[in-house]
Amino acid sequence: MTSPSSTPRWWAWKPSERRHVIIDSAVALACVIGTFVWSGPQQFAPDFGFPLLGSDNRLIASIPLALLTGAAAMVRRRKPVFLVIVSLASWTMLSAIAGVVFGLYALAAFETSRRMMAVITAIALVAVGFPFWRLGGFDASVPISTALCLAPTLLGLWSFTHRKLVGNLLERASRLERERDLLAEQARAEERTRIARDMHDVVAHRVSLIVLHAATAEVSGDRERLQLTKKIRSIGRDALSELRQVLEVLRVGDAPLSPQPRIEDIAGLAAQSRAAGVQVDVETVGEVRPLPSIVEQASYRVAQEALTNVHKHARNADTRIRMIHGPEEFRLIITNQRPPSSPAPDSLPGGGFGIIGLQERIRLIGGTLSCGATLNGGYEVEAVIPLPSTGTGS
Structure with a gap:
């Protein structure tokens, strides 16, 4: 019995994954149909040897070649070279051109090695253009080869460049957003540390006053000692109130002692x-x-x-x-x-x-x-x- 976890759940895929599967399936179906039903110009066979197979064997060979081309189209994003090779074989044997067009586009759009792409595209140009050159000469071969080989290649190069550019922009935007969040958090941390330094000075000042008044009270009379006790109580209450407000942001470390700013x-x-x-x-x-x-x-x-x-x-x-x-x-x-007036170009940065x-x-x-x-x-x-x-x- 198959466990629920092992059952594929296509509806749980990401939208981009579902879109890729649909596109790949449509391309594979187009390659299968194009390879199976395409018989090619009959006049190629007697004069130029294209297609290599005669009409009697063409139907038998078209079935496995069509299925192989469709399977290659399904993996065209990972193995575009494989699709081009299979499609050129279908073109040579059956004059089926649909797989070549899709294969050259996939080669330019997904192949990272530009040298391999150039070599395979040149081979495809020769393979596709040769029978048309034999049939109609240079004037017939150039426009047909351009339409069938160079056009999908250029479109694939544009897709490759656009996808790479968008990916770089998204990565840059994500990096800038992370850096901005980091700088904002750093600014908050610096401000918390500065508050801790300010409170260090305030508490140190209050405690110093308490110690000073307490020392004076030890050698004072009863009446003066009572007044000093009230002052110590007031100073201590203020210190506790201020300390309670920022206790959560105090940091351990040395803090420079300096006069703190006031409202005045x-x-x-x-x-x-x-x-x-x-x-x-x-x-x-x-x-x-x-x-x-x-x-x-x-x-x-x-x-x-x-x-x-x-x-x-x-x-x-x-x-x-x-x-x-x-x-x-x-x-x-x-x-x-x-x-x-508007700020000058050399105004102070912030x-x-x-x-x-x-x-x-x-x-x-x-x-x-x-x-x-x-x-x-x-x-x-x-x-x-x-x-x-x-x-x-x-």
């Missing part, structure tokens, strides 16, 4: 841009209150990248930075106007992953970052960062 430093960025020729206005809306250090650092990075993009791509267009302090969230909106890194940074602290063109032809970057509902204490 955005005004310094605007001043630097104005010194470079960009009109940058900074606007603060709402009740200003202390923000977590990680929120300030992320906001600074967003403003820094947005102003950098203005310099690169907007040719110093007028820009406005709005910092909106809300009760539950902090919004940072950077909007530049329509550039006065890696294309700055925004990806910022989106990853903002996402890890619970916020969102969006960017896009404005209706007046400018560009806008907006970061929305939720704020903790608990206070920091005193």
